[in-house]
Amino acid sequence: MGDQYEVSEAGAGALAIPSLRWEEPPEGPVLVLLDQTRLPAEEVELVCTDVPALVQAIRTLAVRGAPLLGIAGAYGVALAAARGFDVDEATEALPQARPTAVNLGYGVRRAAGAYRAALAGGTDAPAAALAEARAVHAEDIEASRGMAQHGLALLGELLPGGGHRILTHCNTGALVSGGEGTALAVALAAHRAGELRRLWVDETRPLLQGARLTAYEAARAGMAYTVLSDGAAGSLFAGGEVDAVLIGADRIAADGSVANKVGSYPLAVLARYHHVPFVVVAPTSTVDLATEEGADIEVEQRPGQEVTEFSLPSAQGPGTAASGAIPVAPLGAQAYNPAFDVTPPELVTAIVTEAGVVSPVTREALAGVCSTSRWRKSRSGNGMMAK
């Protein structure tokens, strides 16, 4: 097919405003979020002053993406501590908002652990929770850089000669990270190195993270990208138009099974059939050694309306329920709407982390890369302990 596709208008630079930041105005600390349900049409900020507001923002995907959820969860505990809310309640409520993304619970446990240790030691517990949240944030920025570096080197090995045509699914850029993201950070690194010929962007039904968010980030970064319906990916593979698939992850089990946005597993099958590398890019904080295998991963089921309706961004202000919906299916239609699916390790060419590349994907190799990560993983519920 060649390059007959129109290259979308390129913007410049990264995100106009960060996806998340902690602020301490006179009336008390707040967590400021870029409301991702309003993108790309509007860059609207959502100010969370308590944990229920943050839980709602997580549930409605105003804030989303595993690494960012880990950061938001940690700051959520810090917010509860700083404002005198019940930290145990926050620690319980936050991870339940999106059960598949392991990072959310990981970030919450990190900040809650610091809070409780300070409490037991008679030191400033709210300050300890905030310091740990900032550490989680800083580590993710560092992890993004590591993943981009290892991922770019891997593309060079897998696809010598540059001119990569990369297909990606959902959104895995700066919008899901303290840094430049996971899989999209690798594509961005390839773009900056002059090695990205085309970024194929799966629209990613039903919430369109690809068409709305990845396209928004790719345009701002000046990448040559083309949006496609999820169902069109097969014909791209068949036409030899895809050199590699780069996707993120929400939870990676100890056996290397990868939970990621629904539609990832079919891409893995297509990639295998067409002998195309299928590469997962995720920080080691997304590896959950306490979950043995893919079948043990809880896959979040979301409201059927997300499939049977197109909902319009809220007109009542950021983070509230959508103001309107355009029915797609007949009234009362039932819908199956898992937020994620699970790809078995044998279909994954490589897992790129900040600590290195796992390929082939085996339990031993995965545990090994986690052990070399800055934070050593315990096997009890993905706890993290400093080395």
Ligand SMILES: CSC[C@H]1O[C@H](OP(=O)(O)O)[C@H](O)[C@@H]1O
């Ligand atoms: C690299 S984290 C981004 C990850 O999270 C997305 O899910 P959601 O948009 O529901 O938060 C998707 O699975 C991405 O791969």
